[in-house]
Amino acid sequence: MEAFGLRDDSVDQAAVAAQNSMQLIAFSIGEQTYGVEITTVREIRAWNGATPLPNTREFVRGVINLRGTIVPIFDLRARFGDGQTSPTKNHVVVVMSVGEKWVGMLVDAVSDILTVSRDDIHQVPEGNSIDTELLNGIVTHDNKMVGLIDLHAVVSGARAEA
């Protein structure tokens, strides 16, 4: 009986935790740290090249073969307007699901898994339109700012304008 009680307790705790906090996968682009909710991440793989897609914006690095499915790769650095990444074998592709689709994000490195409280999410200060457009919010972790990426915004507008 006690065992059951214990387990119930832990379930309750997890449920409470799930309500108030969220886990993030944190990754770095240059000096900056960004995060996405861990539940959206499907897998993390090393950069191994991609087939470029014609007629797309510069932040679309191309497509890769993910076990028989074609998945597009977005260069997050380029998406934030810092120019294209020159990827090496040490660069990382984080594959995530955005709605029904799977997309890969090219980042410099995956740094950590963070647990943060939802109450600690700050609004993105008005100012640079790229920030407000692509970030959902900002959290602080170890005195460092972590930008929460709005995946839907990141993947939109991939096609080159004529």
Next chain:
Amino acid sequence: MSDLDDFKATYFDECSELLAELEEQFAEIEHGDRSNGRLNAVFRAIHSIKGGAGAFGFSGLVGFAHAYETLLDKVREGGVKLTPEAVALCIRANDIVADFVHAARVATDLPEDYGADEKGRFTRLAAGEAPEDEAPIEDFDIDFVPVMARIARAEAEEPRGASLDAFEAPPLPPESGQWEIRFRPHGELYARANDPLLLFRELASLGELTVRAVLDATPALADFEPFGVYCAWELTLVSPTVTETQIREVFEFVEGNCELSVVEVQPLAMSPGLPPLLIDEPDELPSFSDLMPEAPAAGLMPPAEPAAPLPSFAALAEAVQAEASVRPAGVPPRPEPTARKTVATAEPAGEPEVERRNGVQSIRVDLDKVDRVVNMVGELVITQSMLTQQMDETLRVRYQELVRGLEVLAQTTRGLQDSVMAIRAQPVKSVFSRMPRLARELAQVTHKKIRLEMIGENTEIDKTVIEQLSDPLTHMIRNSADHGIETPEQRLAAGKSETGVIRLSAEQAGGNILIVVEDDGAGINRDKVLQVARQRGVVEADEQLSDEQIDQLIFAPGFSTVDAVTDISGRGVGMDVVLSNIKKIGGSVHVRSWAGRGTRMTLRLPLTLAVLDVMLVRVSHNPYVIPLSSIVETMQCARASFERVPSGGKVLQVRGEYVQVIDLCERFELGTPADDKTRFVVLCEAEGSVKVALIVDDIIGQQQVVIKSLEENFESIEGIAGGTILGDGNVALIVDVQGLKSAKPRRHAA
């Protein structure tokens, strides 16, 4: 109730198959095959549709199907002649049944009187129905009674006496009035959703009926099968007027699914109250001896609902029937009564051909599931070829077992691929079977005499290809009937037989399927085609075209040479649909015509859509693939003659034609092109036979690829039809020739 929905879905699936079967049967019947096998197959199909419709309460459909069935019944008995008009009516009726089924499927209501006209014509055709038909109709305890009652009244108004004799030609000798009926249903009777109770009610309407259950075939409890059929019945019908035909008619629907004997009891035993079992006793004694003790008591059991299985349909019935040859010993065939005057015995011998076909075992699988398997097999093929590529000489020497294993893997994979493709393959019959009636309708409308011949209906093609085939074939046959075949007078004047022939054939040729539509008509009027083409600006006034090129013009959009637009064709839509549909599925169309002798149109189709034959090319450092079906030829840039046009672009001159040039390197913005000398031109054909020359850096080779969607995880891209995964695991993009052609170059936009 998801269960009911499942049953409904199954029912509708089966209806489509049955309707297709009807088309097929009528195509033969129309050709003069009036054999009983065909009629029975038609009857059964309608009956199955009606049965299911009754179960689900689609009263309109039941009512119509019943009227149809009644007519068919008369035809089978020979009471009604199957004249061409009757056949036409039946074919029209098939459409109405299809409409009813469709309406039921999408749960809409058809007009109240839908099909009433045809129903009336059935009734008139089958006029003079025996009065006994009224009783079972009113006895039917499904809620379509109002509809049926209306027919019944209509029948009642018909003069009866004369026609009654017409189909009961040999009047039986005076009846004793007492009939002994032995009825032993087989499992499939229940599987086809028949109910003995309904049969008995129908019998009861003919006279005084006594029913006794016979349980002599009941096995010991240990051998008892829950769905086994162990109950038979003996019935005594007392009626001074009833004939054997009438009794057998009641069992019409279950014929072949039961043992039935109808015996007239001789006058000496005539005593209405007497239990008929008494008469049988001497015969029954030997079999009683090996019965279980409880059997006699069982004789008093009422004809309760037997352990009928769930409302199940032909699919289940097929399975049961397939098992019938290895029937469980629990249901031994009943020994024939010998000492009696057996009039006839309906054994499930049936029509051998039809029976055999029903015996084919099949399962119904969602196409999505099959597609998933097809995709995975595609992956497997790629992985396997990747593994094979990894084997170099040193590995080969060191790991011989591995090499052997890989060889077996390669073989198995290929076998697997073939088998999976075979699952998706279907005979073209499903499309061809719609054509005879199209030809017939066309013949009527155009007042021409047309005979449609079909060859190779059993050729199998991928299901998705078949689905795309219906429209093009329809247009091609329309075209042949309207433009190709001449009027009977013209034909006679030209020394041909009055009836024009359109031949539709299918055959497999290597990795392709060839579908040919030929007619023996007048052929393409090239002068007229060219004249119209010049008028419409399709062809420049001074341009010289070969005969073949002129023939090909009929596929140009909006092209029509007919002065008067008819109902059938001449609007200029049609043949371009053929071309675009066929192109869409990676096929090609070729037309050849002989003046005064006819026209032949050949469709070349891929065996499957899942695998595409491509040419692998390199553009900058990236692999691209171009569908082989759109490639006309390739050449070295060094040997091609380019011309400059004022805009700064290039055009290519090929055999007097000037062709738009698209440098893929520039168009796809993949860096500055290398030296022209080492590059290649791939001459492709876009929609409407418009050529376009693509310049690529290298040609790597031909291969088969599995098409992958870009939209699944991304979005569609101009000029790219999709992606595919190469043997090395990299993604190659499939060039969309048509898309490249229609898109404006964006070179200067950047």
